[in-house]
Amino acid sequence: MKKEYLTISQFSALSGISRKNLIYYDKINLFSPKMVSEKGYRLYEENQLDTISVIWILRELGKSIKEIKIYLQERTPEKMLSLFQEEQEQIDKKIRTLKQYKDMLKKRIELTKQADLITIGKITFIQQEKESILISEKINQNYNEALVNFYSIIEQQDIVQGYPIGAIVGKNELSDGQFTNFSYFYINKFAEDKNLLSIKPEGTYAVMYDYCDYNKTEKLYRKMLDELAKNGYEVDGDAYEEYIIDEVAEKNPDQYLVKVMIKVKKMTIG
Template sequence: MYQTDMLSISAFSKMSDVTRKTLIYYDRIGLFKPAFVADNGYRYYHRSQLDTIGVIHIFKELGMSLEEIRGHLGKRTPASTLELLRKQEEIIQLQIAKLEQTRQMIIMQAENIELSINVNTSHIQVIWQSRIPLLLSCRVHASKKQFPEYLWDDFQLRLQRENAPIGYPNGIIVKKEDLLKRDGDMVSHMFSRMATHFQEKVYMPEGFYLVSYTRADYGDTDKIYPQIFDYIEKKQYVVLGDAYEEYLQDEVSLQNPEEYLVRIMVHIKEPSNDK
């Protein structure tokens, strides 16, 4: 061991970004000891120990206790270190997945608000929509005003499996068969716009959609459907699939629930040019 490879505790603290107080504490509990202690009590560290203190810092950041880290370092072997690193890699991958879903949630909420700022709630339009991946809940057939608790629980579990954070934007689906009965109150699924990794891949079909907006509190959106049904009948549109309801402005951005803004998209057959 060359003298030039030795660092005082102050120099080592600066290079490792670990405080002197912490280094002294690590020494006292037997977690990380200096390479040499002089007769005057001064601690000196070898440059190679920067690798070890770096690993300690990473393990600590990943939630390992000092006791767990000390236990590993006290009997470390290449095999045990490899096993621990692989476990920590899995934890990091999970954290990355959660952060990515959180990022997607923030982007989606921002885009919804941006889109909704200048929406005209009296205007109904037809748009072309490309296929969108969805996360679906279990199937139900229940009124919006008597929303089943188990549906919420089921959907939250599915969101958790996809590492989605609490509050991820979601909506509900009204099935085609209910739309054909002029019934806009019955829910079949909850959904979120999301590419799934751990559950069946489901999509909102590509095609033409009649799009309408209204101000309504949760569970009170059925009031807009008579207007939608009348418009479909007037224009002689053909309902091809389901209706998808999503809140573009909700409690995240508004204080008054009666001002929440919901978008309803009804899958229809391609309109004729003369309609």
């Protein structure tokens, strides 16, 4: 039975690789037809579809022509296993990263939609379950250095940037009226290193929203503390400050929407 070959047009249609690329691969000795006819037509065998598909996948994964050529010239089952397992690990890493991008976008979408349902300047009380958060090192005097170090921690934990970063104001700072003297930065994100995780305690929290620029929240905090006293509550823990609308969505800093949560308890009488 006479062996049947595929023309370059047929091979291109079956493989999804353009004629132009097939000709180019042939010229650089990356992937050549099984034979060339007397009239100069490139002819391919069906089993070459497997090889061209792997070349295409490796190119899509970022491998250079040089790297692929070396592999094809030196390929063995052992080298194939090594290369494919390495690429599989890289794909898994990319999938994890893409899932985080999706999660980050979803988080910002939810926060922005939440802004339409918020009553500005009104204190509410909620019951909060305990929640794991990723925190920075203790902030001392150098605010900027602490922020840079926190971004470094985020990167080390393979967490993509873009998640809204909040700040914790300690109970003592609240009592002293030092509302912009942050104790920690945090994000609502799980981390592999358990030592970097802290717990936002369960309990009753007072919540209030307002429009204001970064580090201009003193008026909001004072209003909250006044409202707490009127409602028979006192501070029982730290404050958690985060922005629902920040510079990602709003040009005017005065229109940033901040949310403050303070752990509280009912005042004891007597």
